[in-house]
Amino acid sequence: MSPADPQLVDAVWRHGRVMPEADPAHWRQDECGAWMHREQYGQERAEFCWKMVNVTPGSADSAENLRPFHRSNGYDVARGSAHCALTADRGNLPAEKYLMPPRSRRA
Numbered sequence: 001m002s003p004a005d006p007q008l009v010d011a012v013w014r015h016g017r018v019m020p021e022a023d024p025a026h027w028r029q030d031e032c033g034a035w036m037h038r039e040q041y042g043q044e045r046a047e048f049c050w051k052m053v054n055v056t057p058g059s060a061d062s063a064e065n066l067r068p069f070h071r072s073n074g075y076d077v078a079r080g081s082a083h084c085a086l087t088a089d090r091g092n093l094p095a096e097k098y099l100m101p102p103r104s105r106r107a
Contacts, residue, residue: 004052008052012063012066012068013028013068016036016068017029017031022102027048027102030069030070030082031075031084032070032082032087033088034073035070035102036049036070037049037050044071050070053066053074054066054077055067069082070086070104072085
């Protein structure tokens with residue numbers, strides 16, 4: 001995929017999961033639950049880097065077909081499901097509590 005149009009990046013970002021404990025303008029989760037930081041799009045060495053993944057076989061790279069995934073995660077088009085290597089880390093945290101800043105862990 002070539003360098004992305006900022007409007008496309010924003011549209012795909014809106015597909016990410018909004019969490020009550022985090023500002024959705026900056027933080028979202030992918031389908032695996034891994035944290036992504038809006039400003040780290042495409043920054044492969046960043047901890048919360050994310051990418052756009054086409055989840056519809058044979059379709060164009062449009063906002064309708066793209067989803068945000070943490071750089072460590074992806075989507076298996078053949079199986080129609082997310083491939084999760086990383087997820088949110090809520091270890092040792094009561095259900096009613098939130099962790100800031102967010103952290104992720106290997107699945």
